[in-house]
Structure formats: structure tokens, C-alpha cells
Amino acid sequence: MHHRYVDTDADPHNSTRGFFYSHMGWLVVRKHPEILKRCKFIDLSDLYENPVLQFQKKYKIPFIGTMCFLMPTIVPIYFWNESFNVAWHLCILRYAVNLHATFTINSFAHLWGYRPYDKSIQPVQNEFVSLVSMGEGFHNFHHVYPWDYRAGELGNNMLNLTTLFIDLFAKIGWAYDLKTVPKDLVDKRARRTGDGTDLWGRKLEDANEF
Numbered sequence: 001m002h003h004r005y006v007d008t009d010a011d012p013h014n015s016t017r018g019f020f021y022s023h024m025g026w027l028v029v030r031k032h033p034e035i036l037k038r039c040k041f042i043d044l045s046d047l048y049e050n051p052v053l054q055f056q057k058k059y060k061i062p063f064i065g066t067m068c069f070l071m072p073t074i075v076p077i078y079f080w081n082e083s084f085n086v087a088w089h090l091c092i093l094r095y096a097v098n099l100h101a102t103f104t105i106n107s108f109a110h111l112w113g114y115r116p117y118d119k120s121i122q123p124v125q126n127e128f129v130s131l132v133s134m135g136e137g138f139h140n141f142h143h144v145y146p147w148d149y150r151a152g153e154l155g156n157n158m159l160n161l162t163t164l165f166i167d168l169f170a171k172i173g174w175a176y177d178l179k180t181v182p183k184d185l186v187d188k189r190a191r192r193t194g195d196g197t198d199l200w201g202r203k204l205e206d207a208n209e210f
Contacts, residue, residue, distance in 0.1 A: 001039055003146050007110065007122040009034040015110035015122055023107035024100075068095060101132040109139035117144040117186070119195035127159060135160030138199070144189065149178045153186055153199050 005011045009032045015022040021029075047053055056063065072091040076082035104126075113124025123139040130137030130152070138152025138160070150163045169175040196203055 001035065001042060002106075003143065004042070005034075005038060006143060010038040011035075013106040015107065019107050019111060022110060023103045026106075104129045105133055105136045105139065109137055113137075113140070114197045114201040115140045115195045116197045116199055116201075117141050117190050118193045120193065125199060125201065130159040133162075134165075135162040141186075141199070145181045145186070147179050148181045150180060153183075 002011050002013065007014050007016050012031070012035055013022045013026045014032075018025075069091060072094065073084070073087045076087045076090075077084060109124060109126045109129045110122045111124070113126035113129075115121070115124055117140050121140070121143055123143040125140050126137040128137065129139070135151060136142070138154065141148070141153055142151045149166060150160065152160050152163070154160055166175050166178070170178060190198075
């Protein structure tokens with residue numbers, strides 16, 4: 001839904017409705033009628049047929065309870081004699097920080113940044129988002145080339161740890177059929193529809209001096 005109808009009323013976290021809505025407000029209001037209307041036409045059969053995803057869906061409540069709250073609280077209490085009060089509140093703080101880091105992809109990365117690949121769309125490149133979300137801040141690239149598993153032109157560097165993680169799993173055969181976009185195609189598209197900056201936000205003529 002988000003990619004097909006990005007920043008329209010059919011987008012669950014439409015950034016044109018403001019920062020708060022795109023960041024977390026969309027979670028606490030009723031879905032826009034356009035979302036309910038359009039979601040009926042999204043084919044999710046491949047997800048429903050995936051046994052791993054269906055296993056996760058079936059047992060999501062015990063998984064969340066155990067891995068997100070129980071284990072992070074019990075481990076410090078048991079291994080280094082932390083108090084329950086400190087362990088529990090740090091667990092909740094970690095969870096809240098993680099949520100907001102994820103939410104920045106829908107808010108910051110659609111509002112503040114530059115558009116080296118397509119200046120006509122809302123998604124932007126935002127290094128802060130890449131830092132806190134481990135690589136999801138190269139969002140202008142991601143929306144222009146959603147099939148590129150790297151979610152950014154740079155690949156697996158320190159601002160894109162998610163790609164590094166996928167690459168490690170590819171080496172042991174757990175990730176496969178990884179698709180990327182040829183660099184010459186990226187360069188041509190950037191010069192044709194971009195805002196005149198490189199992937200770091202520098203003007204292309206300035207970047208060529210380095």
C-alpha cells in the first residue's frame with residue numbers, strides 16, 4: 001500500500017498529512033476510506049503461502065511477550081543482579097527508542113532531505129534516518145528502485161547495516177535471489193529526474209571535483 005499509493009490518502013502513513021500523522025498518528029486513528037478501498041486489490045498470496053511468515057503470525061503474541069519484554073528483563077536480573085525496576089524500565093525505553101527509530105522512516109525520510117534520484121516524489125535521502133534505522137534512510141533511492149535489496153546505492157557500509165546483515169546471510173545461503181540496479185541505470189535516472197545532488201546531497205558539479 002505504501003509504495004503503490006505513496007503519500008496519498010491510500011497510503012497508511014501519508015506524509016502530506018503532517019509530521020505527527022506520518023510518524024505515529026496513523027496508528028491511533030481510523031484508517032482512511034481510501035486505504036480500506038484499495039487494500040482489497042493488493043495481492044498478498046505469496047505472504048500467505050510462506051510457511052515461515054505464517055508460523056510467525058500464528059505465534060506472534062508469545063514471541064513478542066518472550067523476546068521483546070520477558071527475556072530483556074530477566075537476563076540482567078539473573079546475570080548481573082539488576083533490580084526489576086531498572087531492568088523493566090530500560091526494557092521499555094529500548095522498545096520505545098526502537099519504535100521511534102522505525103517511525104522516522106515514514107516521517108523524517110518523507111519530509112526532510114534531498115532527492116537525487118527523483119525530485120517529483122516525497123521520499124528523501126536522510127542520513128539521520130539511515131543511522132538510527134540501520135540503513136533505511138536512503139529513501140528516495142528505495143522508492144525509485146523498490147526491488148533493490150540494498151535499499152540504497154551505497155550497499156553495505158556503516159550507514160546501511162541492514163544490507164550488511166543480508167549479505168552475511170547470503171554467504172551462508174539463507175538469503176538468495178538478491179536484486180540490484182545497475183549503476184549506469186542509476187546514474188542516468190539521477191541526471192534525468194533527480195534534483196541535481198549526489199547521494200550525499202552535494203550538487204553534482206561540486207561532487208565531481210572530489
